[in-house]
Amino acid sequence: MKPPAFEYHAPDSLDAALELMAQHGADAKVLAGGQSLVPAMNFRVAQPALLVDLNGLAELDTIRQSDDGELRIGAMTRQRRLERDPLVAQFAPLLHEAMPHVAHPQIRNRGTLGGSLAHADPAAELPVVTVALGARFRAQSANGQRWIAAGQFFHGLFTTDLTPEEILVEVAQPALAPGSGWSFMEVARRHGDYALMGIAAWVTLDERGICQQARLVYLNAGDGPVDARQAAQMLIGQRQSIKAIEAAAAMASENEIAPAGNVHASAAYQRHLARVLTRRALKQAYERARVNTPH
Amino acid sequence: MGTLHKVSLTVNGKQYERQTEARTLLSDFLRHDLGLTGTHVGCEHGVCGACTILFDAQPIRSCLTLAVQANGHTITTVEGLAHSQSELHPLQQAFWEAHGLQCGFCTPGILMTLVPFLEENPHPSETEIREAISGNLCRCTGYQHIVDAVKLAAEKYAKRDA
Numbered sequence: 001m002k003p004p005a006f007e008y009h010a011p012d013s014l015d016a017a018l019e020l021m022a023q024h025g026a027d028a029k030v031l032a033g034g035q036s037l038v039p040a041m042n043f044r045v046a047q048p049a050l051l052v053d054l055n056g057l058a059e060l061d062t063i064r065q066s067d068d069g070e071l072r073i074g075a076m077t078r079q080r081r082l083e084r085d086p087l088v089a090q091f092a093p094l095l096h097e098a099m100p101h102v103a104h105p106q107i108r109n110r111g112t113l114g115g116s117l118a119h120a121d122p123a124a125e126l127p128v129v130t131v132a133l134g135a136r137f138r139a140q141s142a143n144g145q146r147w148i149a150a151g152q153f154f155h156g157l158f159t160t161d162l163t164p165e166e167i168l169v170e171v172a173q174p175a176l177a178p179g180s181g182w183s184f185m186e187v188a189r190r191h192g193d194y195a196l197m198g199i200a201a202w203v204t205l206d207e208r209g210i211c212q213q214a215r216l217v218y219l220n221a222g223d224g225p226v227d228a229r230q231a232a233q234m235l236i237g238q239r240q241s242i243k244a245i246e247a248a249a250a251m252a253s254e255n256e257i258a259p260a261g262n263v264h265a266s267a268a269y270q271r272h273l274a275r276v277l278t279r280r281a282l283k284q285a286y287e288r289a290r291v292n293t294p295h
Numbered sequence: 296m297g298t299l300h301k302v303s304l305t306v307n308g309k310q311y312e313r314q315t316e317a318r319t320l321l322s323d324f325l326r327h328d329l330g331l332t333g334t335h336v337g338c339e340h341g342v343c344g345a346c347t348i349l350f351d352a353q354p355i356r357s358c359l360t361l362a363v364q365a366n367g368h369t370i371t372t373v374e375g376l377a378h379s380q381s382e383l384h385p386l387q388q389a390f391w392e393a394h395g396l397q398c399g400f401c402t403p404g405i406l407m408t409l410v411p412f413l414e415e416n417p418h419p420s421e422t423e424i425r426e427a428i429s430g431n432l433c434r435c436t437g438y439q440h441i442v443d444a445v446k447l448a449a450e451k452y453a454k455r456d457a
Contacts (some may be wrong), residue, residue: 001339001340002318002320002323002339003318003320004318005297005316005317005318006297006317006318007297007298007317008298008300008317008361008363010363010364031361034359034360034361034364035341035356035359038320038341038358038359038360038361039339039340039341039359041318042320042339042340042358043340051317053361053363053364055364080353103430104344104429104430105354105408105412105427105430106344106347106354106355106356106408106430107341107356107359107430109350109353109354109355110350110355110356110359110360190429191426191429192429192430
């Protein structure tokens with residue numbers, strides 16, 4: 001239960017970090033909060049030859065609002081900071097609400113936003129929230145930068161669109177439209193454990209209460225965040241009704257998610273949880289949307 | 296043996312400087328290199344909470360941090376809680392009085408989790424206490440006496456600060 005030997009670098013600038021990644025590529029691994037990488041190294045599941053520690057890069061630990069209202073969050077921002085930041089609470093309430101579900105405070109004090117996204121655990125909360133909110137990720141390499149939509153970033157189990165030379169440096173989080181309501185819910189055996197099932201949902205209503213947009217994204221429901229588009233589509237053009245919610249919950253839980261089942265919950269039980277959580281989350285999202293709808 | 300890195304840090308108010316391999320976990324560094332064996336090592340993958348310490352005043356898992364990453368930082372371990380050999384920290388005193396431990400293996404991690412928790416939230420509800428210790432496993436007490444000890448500590452704090 002000790003990591004094998006590796007070369008360690010703690011660059012003092014992003015440029016120096018990118019240079020190291022350009023030189024070492026697939027042999028190197030970025031060390032962010034280390035809350036998933038270090039246990040994997042302790043188990044020797046991960047045996048990188050070289051670690052590039054980003055913890056000295058204050059330039060990646062930032063939360064600000066851009067001129068167009070997007071939240072711009074540096075990849076090395078600690079999860080605990082996200083949980084308590086007033087800008088996040090005001091402009092990304094879905095993210096704010098999901099944060100206490102991310103492991104335990106001791107983990108969130110070290111764990112980072114970018115680390116969790118780049119790790120791409122299908123049972124993690126942050127990938128699901130960023131997909132639900134249509135976030136964009138800025139990846140940088142020694143050759144330049146590119147933006148990746150959250151929906152295109154997660155390729156599958158612990159796999160992302162990042163190349164070995166790239167570092168995820170920033171997340172841009174658009175605000176929900178006026179008239180939107182949101183909800184994050186999950187079921188875990190103990191608070192802080194990986195959830196058996198979870199959902200990030202939002203709806204946008206017009207002044208008549210008719211749903212204009214909706215998004216339902218599930219965690220631990222496949223090999224990455226599962227975006228249940230057909231279920232969301234069933235809500236659009238409708239007022240809130242038990243019938244519409246039940247139809248969407250049935251569509252998502254029976255047809256769109258693909259839970260694998262595990263020792264704690266069978267796939268059938270996970271589907272049951274998804275159905276119940278969809279119902280509850282949509283109810284909360286509609287209630288909040290009505291409060292936020294312009295009259 | 297891999298390359299050695301210099302680590303210079305403050306632990307319980309005392310300055311230390313050592314040479315260590317990059318792969319040395321902070322938990323092992325505290326125990327083996329500094330001889331501070333109060334920090335316990337349980338699961339070594341961040342699940343049990345026994346190795347919880349304060350890193351720049353925030354509780355973290357010392358088994359999920361490399362010793363080299365502590366360079367320039369301030370650490371508090373369970374050895375840093377009591378003011379003297381004869382006087383326990385009020386939280387430790389409450390654990391003693393309320394029988395908040397049996398074998399004691401999880402106790403250092405639980406104390407280091409709860410010290411900052413009680414500073415931030417001096418009058419916690421039982422639910423809040425149980426959530427605060429959700430990242431620390433105890434296999435003896437069933438947690439009931441731990442919760443009692445935290446309530447007692449909160450009363451002690453209130454009296455002390457009155």
